C-alpha cells in the first residue's frame with residue numbers, strides 16, 4: 001500500500017498519518033488506495049486519489065449509476081422527475097437553516113444542482129438562480145425546466161464575466177473536490193460583500209460508524225468518490241485558511257431512526273420513514289436532536305460569510 005508523505009490539507013509529516021481503512025467502496029481491484037487520517041488536522045483523505053483521467057471517466061459516465069446503487073431505488077438518480085419528488089424532504093430539511101439567508105439573496109448559484117430540486121421553489125419566489133451540473137442527464141432536464149445551467153464553474157465564468165452572487169450553495173460536493181480550499185476561494189471571488197456560501201458535507205462522526213460500528217456500513221461508507229471526509233475539527237481547520245470571512249458550523253442529522261434500524265438489521269441502506277408510524281415523528285425528531293447534541297450526527301453544514 002503506497003503511503004502518503006504528508007497530509008494533503010495541513011502538510012503535517014508522514015508519521016502523523018494513520019491508515020483508517022483499505023476498504024474503498026467502488027474501488028477497482030489492485031488499485032491499492034486507502035483512507036488515511038491526519039492526527040494533526042483530523043482530516044481523512046484517500047491516498048492515492050483518482051487520477052484526472054479516472055475522475056473524468058467516473059463523473060461523466062458512472063456517477064448516476066454509482067449513486068443509484070448506493071441510495072437504492074428511492075433515490076431516483078436515473079429519473080430526474082422522480083429525483084425532484086424523492087428529494088422534497090431533503091429540500092425542506094435544508095430550508096430550515098437556509099430560510100433566514102434568503103431575504104438578502106437575490107442572485108443564487110448552486111454548484112452540483114442535480115435535478116434542480118432546490119432551485120425551482122426559489123425561482124418561483126423571484127430569486128435569480130443559476131446551476132452548475134456536470135451530469136448530462138440532469139442538464140437536459142434543467143434546460144427543459146428553464147434553469148440556466150453550466151457544466152462547470154469555468155464554463156459559467158466564460159459566459160458571465162461580471163455577475164456576483166449573494167448566495168452560493170452546494171450540498172455533498174466539497175468532499176468530491178480535489179482542492180477544497182481553492183474551490184471555496186473561487187466561490188468567495190464570485191460573492192458580493194456580505195454574501196454567503198452555504199454547504200453540506202458528510203460528518204465523519206456518523207453514528208452508524210462511531211456509535212453502532214456496523215461492519216457493513218464501514219464497507220459502504222469509505223467511497224472512491226470522496227477524496228476527503230471531514231470532521232467538525234478538520235472543517236474548522238479548512239475554513240480558518242480563508243481570509244476576510246466569518247463562519248459558522250451547524251450540525252445536522254439526515255438519516256432517521258428507521259434507516260439506522262435497517263442498517264442494524266439488514267446491513268444495508270434504505271428504510272427512511274419505514275417504522276415512523278410505529279414510534280411516531282416525535283421520537284424521530286428527539287433521536288435526531290440527541291445525535292446533534294452529542295455531535296455524533298451524519299452531516300456538517302458550513303455557513304461562510306464574506307466580510308463587507
Ligand SMILES: [Zn+2]
Nearest residue numbers: 007010038041
Ligand atoms: Zn493534516
